[in-house]
Structure formats: C-alpha cells, structure tokens
Amino acid sequence: MQAELQTPEVAQSQHDLGDSRRRFIANLEPSRRGFVTNYPNFQHWKKVQPEQVYPVAPVNIYVHIPFCAQQCSYCYYRTVTGSRKSEMDRYVDALCKEIEQSSERFGLRERPISSIYFGGGTPTLLDEKSLSKITETLHKYLKLDSNNMLEFTVEGEPVTVIKKKADALKKLGANRISMGVQSLCDDVLKLSNRQDTEEKVTRAIGFAQETGAAVNIDLMSGLAGESMETWQYTVKRALETGVESITVYKTELYANTQYFKDLRNEKITLPNDEEEIEFMRYAMDQFANANYLPWCFFTFTKNGNYQHVHATRIWEGEDYFPFGVSAFGRLGSFLFQNTNDVSNYVEQMERGETPIVRGHRMTALDEIVRDILLGIKLNFLDYGYFHDKYGFNLDSLCGKEINELATKGYVERKDGRLVLTHEGMVQGDYTGKFLARALINQYAV
Ligand SMILES: C[S@@+](CC[C@H](N)C(=O)[O-])C[C@H]1O[C@@H](n2cnc3c(N)ncnc32)[C@H](O)[C@@H]1O
Ligand code: SF4
Incomplete structure (x- = not known):
C-alpha cells in the first residue's frame, strides 16, 4: 500500500536514520578494526510485534x-x-x-x-x-x-x-x-x-x-x-x-x-x-x-x-495469484505466467502438474520502475512510499526528469506527492514511461 502522507515527525526520523547511516561509514580509513556484524545498525531498530516479522500478507x-x-x-x-x-x-x-x-x-x-x-x-x-x-x-x-x-x-x-x-x-x-x-x-x-x-x-x-x-x-x-x-x-x-x-x-x-x-x-x-x-x-x-x-x-x-x-x-504492489490459461501473477518479487494454450493447460492440470511456464525475478531496479509505472496510474506517486520502501528520495533518482515534466505541465509536486495534472492524465502512461526511461538509462546494467 502506498504510505499515508509523511508527518513532519516521520520525515525527521527518516532524516535521523539517514544521518546515522552516514555516520556508520564516516571517517573511513584502511583498517581491520570495526568488524561489521549487521546492517542497518541496531540503534534504529524498534520494538515490533511477532506478526510484523512474519506478516501473512494479503x-x-x-x-x-x-x-x-x-x-x-x-x-x-x-x-x-x-x-x-x-x-x-x-x-x-x-x-x-x-x-x-x-x-x-x-x-x-x-x-x-x-x-x-x-x-x-x-x-x-x-x-x-x-x-x-x-x-x-x-x-x-x-x-x-x-x-x-x-x-x-x-x-x-x-x-x-x-x-x-x-x-x-x-x-x-x-x-x-x-x-x-x-x-x-x-x-x-x-x-x-x-x-x-x-x-x-x-x-x-x-x-x-x-x-x-x-x-x-x-x-x-x-x-x-x-x-x-x-x-x-x-x-x-x-x-x-x-x-x-x-x-x-x-x-x-x-x-x-x-x-x-x-x-x-x-x-x-x-x-x-x-x-x-x-x-x-x-x-x-x-x-x-x-x-x-x-x-x-x-x-x-x-x-x-x-x-x-x-x-x-x-498497482500498489500487493501479490496476486493467477488461475487459468495464460493468467499471470506475482508472489513477492517473482512475476510468472501460466501456459497460454488451452489444451496444454487442461492436459497439464489433468496430470496434476503446475501450468506455470515462464517467470521473472525482479531486481530492486525492476521493482522501483514497476512501482513508478503502475503506481502513477492512480494519478500520483507518494514520496513517503518510495522513501520508506527503497530508502530513496524520488527527486534524487529522477528529479531532473520530474522538473522537465512539471515544466511541460504534466505533473506537479503537492503535499508530499507527485501528482498528474489534467494534461498528464490525458497523455496516459507517458509520464510513468518518461520517469522509468530515466532510471533504466541511468542504472540498468
Ligand atoms: C477482456 S475484455 C472483457 C470484456 C468482455 N469480454 C467484453 O468484450 O465485453 C476487457 C476490455 O479490454 C478492452 N480491449 C480489448 N481489446 C482492446 C484493444 N485492442 N485496445 C484497447 N482496449 C482493448 C475492451 O474495452 C474490453 O472491454
Ligand atoms: S474478443 Fe470481444 S468479447 Fe472476447 S474478450 Fe475480446 S472484447 Fe471481449
């Protein structure tokens, strides 16, 4: 789910977390001292309930x-x-x-x-x-x-x-x-x-x-x-x-x-x-x-x-499971699809096999790009969501392209969100693809 708008306290604590991460590797000199045991540092771990650790996700x-x-x-x-x-x-x-x-x-x-x-x-x-x-x-x-x-x-x-x-x-x-x-x-x-x-x-x-x-x-x-x-x-x-x-x-x-x-x-x-x-x-x-x-x-x-x-x-990234010929779905970072031939599908099921024939495990970059492309169909992207999930500010990833889209009148930054304007909506997936292209060109190997 896309996160609610950030409150000032949340934004502050995220900033503190960023500072603490920076301190973790500040003043780095060649040395065998300072054995790394974990990351991120315990200092920012919070009290949690067991069901948060093993969530039965919808x-x-x-x-x-x-x-x-x-x-x-x-x-x-x-x-x-x-x-x-x-x-x-x-x-x-x-x-x-x-x-x-x-x-x-x-x-x-x-x-x-x-x-x-x-x-x-x-x-x-x-x-x-x-x-x-x-x-x-x-x-x-x-x-x-x-x-x-x-x-x-x-x-x-x-x-x-x-x-x-x-x-x-x-x-x-x-x-x-x-x-x-x-x-x-x-x-x-x-x-x-x-x-x-x-x-x-x-x-x-x-x-x-x-x-x-x-x-x-x-x-x-x-x-x-x-x-x-x-x-x-x-x-x-x-x-x-x-x-x-x-x-x-x-x-x-x-x-x-x-x-x-x-x-x-x-x-x-x-x-x-x-x-x-x-x-x-x-x-x-x-x-x-x-x-x-x-x-x-x-x-x-x-x-x-x-x-x-x-x-x-x-579009907000929840899992979906596909039943039937050619249906596709997602479990975690895996996307997959059933056979698209009806006879094959029926015969495979009659033999008790799984009909899944192809899939793709998404990289972190795939997930960010997918969240942009599908998320923006709902007419906005939430800065807090990207920060919480990926630890990035959307502007630091593709701020230049966001500014370009804003100048053309397709998006505006408003209340912690990047919002499609009327013209942005008329142009459909264009805005999402424009931002996705920037990320892919810059980071995909
Ligand atoms: C899978 S169909 C289901 C609806 C139902 N079979 C019917 O046609 O009444 C879903 C929708 O896809 C859209 N669709 C089908 N072919 C399309 C195309 N070439 N371009 C854009 N939309 C298309 C149609 O609007 C259709 O209602
Ligand atoms: S062929 Fe016609 S009826 Fe069948 S899914 Fe496509 S639009 Fe719907």
Missing part, C-alpha cells in the same frame, strides 16, 4: 475464462470462440483442480484474500453451474473471509448478461460487474464484429445494476467508424446509465487482430492519435461536468466514490 486472486461469444475485430486477447459445453466443462474442472493444488503448493490457504477477479475472455459466457463450481472451490481452498475480501468482480459482455445470469452473479456474491460496452452506436459495434446493440447493452447494464453490484463499463476511443459525433453520443448515453464507473481504453492496434488485416486491406480506417486525444479530452470534460472523478487516469467514478480494489492493490 493476496488477490485472478481467474481467467478464455471463452467468448465472438472474436471482436480489435481484440488482442487470446480467446476461444465456438466452444462446446463439454469443452468449457473440462476447462472448469481443470481450473478447480488448479485452485485446489496451487492453494496448497503456494501457501495461499492462510493468506487473507483482498479481492477476486474473474476476467477474460468472457466469464459471463459460463453457465450458472460452472460459475458456482469455481466460486465454491475458491471458498473451499482459500480464506475468503468477508472481513478482508473487499471485492469480487466478474467481467462480462453485455450480450451474455441476461436477467438470469445477473441473478446468478448476485447469488455468487459478485459485488462488482465490469462490462465491455466499447460503444453505444450500433454501426460502430457492428464494424467491430460485436453482437451487442445499444438496446441490448442498456438492458444488460440495468440487470447488472439491479443486483446491487457496482457496475463498471469499458468504452474504447478510436474504434473503426468512430467520429466525434458517434463518440459524443456514446459518452452521453454512458453517463445516462448512472453506472458507478466508466473506463476509457485507447484502442491499441495489434498484429493478431482483424482490425490489423482490415486496415492493411483498406477495408477500415481508424481515428488518428490526435483525434483520439480529442475524444479523451471531450470525455474527461463531460465526466467532470457529471462529477465522475478520475480514480485512475482512465477510469472515472460517480462522485469519486468507487475505488476498484483489485487493480489498486496490484
């Missing part, structure tokens, strides 16, 4: 469902379409086996769970029986204590969120439903090979809202066929739904998509970067007028009330 759970009703033309996710029920059932069985096996193998059983996220693909494509089977398995093998478990999100495509499905999500305990809406203009949806229509989408949002869960909808700026006029309509209709939060993704073009092929064959055109920036500026103005406030630089919440726990915790 973990977040990600469950991946790869199935979709169709392959949307812009989508770069590895998804599976046209699956038979028997194939989905086999996948769900494999998933449940992984939950049972990995909760034991990776010591997850004792750890408090902060959040669960069923992502995809399209989790709402599964029937009620399969969704309950997965949820029951999580309950059986993990500590889903309602005191700690703050959020249970299920991602869905509106066309699959019928009344019966929404009721099932409520029964499972989902308290956040996130739907890919992308656009509320039928022509734009059709050009992206979506089955949804404005009517189906608004009906599905209504069903999701009736469950009492917080509803998020994703919009995409820069789809094929988008103009300022269609975008204005989408933003207006999105606000009229009264959902808890609206997320705007900038359309990214990937080589594995139908968009990529259609663009090359001149079947479609896409808005250019300048047009997309204008779409984002327009949306942010409308959101501000409706008091939808930025929780991160691409999600805006009604009256600033809803914080998406799962993403916040991950």
Whole structure:
C-alpha cells in the first residue's frame, strides 16, 4: 500500500536514520578494526510485534475464462470462440483442480484474500453451474473471509448478461460487474464484429445494476467508424446509465487482430492519435461536468466514490495469484505466467502438474520502475512510499526528469506527492514511461 502522507515527525526520523547511516561509514580509513556484524545498525531498530516479522500478507486472486461469444475485430486477447459445453466443462474442472493444488503448493490457504477477479475472455459466457463450481472451490481452498475480501468482480459482455445470469452473479456474491460496452452506436459495434446493440447493452447494464453490484463499463476511443459525433453520443448515453464507473481504453492496434488485416486491406480506417486525444479530452470534460472523478487516469467514478480494489492493490504492489490459461501473477518479487494454450493447460492440470511456464525475478531496479509505472496510474506517486520502501528520495533518482515534466505541465509536486495534472492524465502512461526511461538509462546494467 502506498504510505499515508509523511508527518513532519516521520520525515525527521527518516532524516535521523539517514544521518546515522552516514555516520556508520564516516571517517573511513584502511583498517581491520570495526568488524561489521549487521546492517542497518541496531540503534534504529524498534520494538515490533511477532506478526510484523512474519506478516501473512494479503493476496488477490485472478481467474481467467478464455471463452467468448465472438472474436471482436480489435481484440488482442487470446480467446476461444465456438466452444462446446463439454469443452468449457473440462476447462472448469481443470481450473478447480488448479485452485485446489496451487492453494496448497503456494501457501495461499492462510493468506487473507483482498479481492477476486474473474476476467477474460468472457466469464459471463459460463453457465450458472460452472460459475458456482469455481466460486465454491475458491471458498473451499482459500480464506475468503468477508472481513478482508473487499471485492469480487466478474467481467462480462453485455450480450451474455441476461436477467438470469445477473441473478446468478448476485447469488455468487459478485459485488462488482465490469462490462465491455466499447460503444453505444450500433454501426460502430457492428464494424467491430460485436453482437451487442445499444438496446441490448442498456438492458444488460440495468440487470447488472439491479443486483446491487457496482457496475463498471469499458468504452474504447478510436474504434473503426468512430467520429466525434458517434463518440459524443456514446459518452452521453454512458453517463445516462448512472453506472458507478466508466473506463476509457485507447484502442491499441495489434498484429493478431482483424482490425490489423482490415486496415492493411483498406477495408477500415481508424481515428488518428490526435483525434483520439480529442475524444479523451471531450470525455474527461463531460465526466467532470457529471462529477465522475478520475480514480485512475482512465477510469472515472460517480462522485469519486468507487475505488476498484483489485487493480489498486496490484498497482500498489500487493501479490496476486493467477488461475487459468495464460493468467499471470506475482508472489513477492517473482512475476510468472501460466501456459497460454488451452489444451496444454487442461492436459497439464489433468496430470496434476503446475501450468506455470515462464517467470521473472525482479531486481530492486525492476521493482522501483514497476512501482513508478503502475503506481502513477492512480494519478500520483507518494514520496513517503518510495522513501520508506527503497530508502530513496524520488527527486534524487529522477528529479531532473520530474522538473522537465512539471515544466511541460504534466505533473506537479503537492503535499508530499507527485501528482498528474489534467494534461498528464490525458497523455496516459507517458509520464510513468518518461520517469522509468530515466532510471533504466541511468542504472540498468
Ligand atoms: C477482456 S475484455 C472483457 C470484456 C468482455 N469480454 C467484453 O468484450 O465485453 C476487457 C476490455 O479490454 C478492452 N480491449 C480489448 N481489446 C482492446 C484493444 N485492442 N485496445 C484497447 N482496449 C482493448 C475492451 O474495452 C474490453 O472491454
Ligand atoms: S472484447 Fe471481449 S468479447 Fe470481444 S474478443 Fe475480446 S474478450 Fe472476447
């Protein structure tokens, strides 16, 4: 978690600690005297409780469902379409086996769970029986204590969120439903090979809202066929739904998509970067007028009330464990990912193997850079957090670049924080990448 703002006393004690560290090696002369027994010196060690020494750190759970009703033309996710029920059932069985096996193998059983996220693909494509089977398995093998478990999100495509499905999500305990809406203009949806229509989408949002869960909808700026006029309509209709939060993704073009092929064959055109920036500026103005406030630089919440726990915790560096094909996670300084082939995944689980195929142990530099890149998505970096965790002042690491960004109007230093300005938010990850580049260029070997 990012630390609270530093009080003057904390800042003073950190300064004392720095002084004491400097004294530790001051007046250094060649000598065999002064055998080093420990570091940092005991003088600054404080009284602690045993649970501080061995903290049972919370973990977040990600469950991946790869199935979709169709392959949307812009989508770069590895998804599976046209699956038979028997194939989905086999996948769900494999998933449940992984939950049972990995909760034991990776010591997850004792750890408090902060959040669960069923992502995809399209989790709402599964029937009620399969969704309950997965949820029951999580309950059986993990500590889903309602005191700690703050959020249970299920991602869905509106066309699959019928009344019966929404009721099932409520029964499972989902308290956040996130739907890919992308656009509320039928022509734009059709050009992206979506089955949804404005009517189906608004009906599905209504069903999701009736469950009492917080509803998020994703919009995409820069789809094929988008103009300022269609975008204005989408933003207006999105606000009229009264959902808890609206997320705007900038359309990214990937080589594995139908968009990529259609663009090359001149079947479609896409808005250019300048047009997309204008779409984002327009949306942010409308959101501000409706008091939808930025929780991160691409999600805006009604009256600033809803914080998406799962993403916040991950961006703040908490662990997350992945279940399912191609899912990735983090335990401590290790990042890792499961196989991205569904058949391999299912077969490996049936043989009782672990599906993890690749990983990376982060260096201290990786962790600092990651904390900058992901942390700033929440619109600020906390100086105290970096000081407490790494012992560095952020300004001493990349003060020159921070000054440059401040001069360009993307950030400002305020109350112990480096805060993104409105323009900084419009430019998305640019600020984080600018600072990350400085650190990598200077320190990476
Ligand atoms: C994994 S999808 C889940 C939602 C659900 N399957 C649906 O489409 O309704 C998550 C979100 O990723 C976003 N997305 C997919 N492809 C994208 C792309 N090429 N560029 C930017 N965002 C994209 C979409 O906004 C989508 O809602
Ligand atoms: S946008 Fe959603 S429904 Fe469409 S292919 Fe991607 S994950 Fe599947």
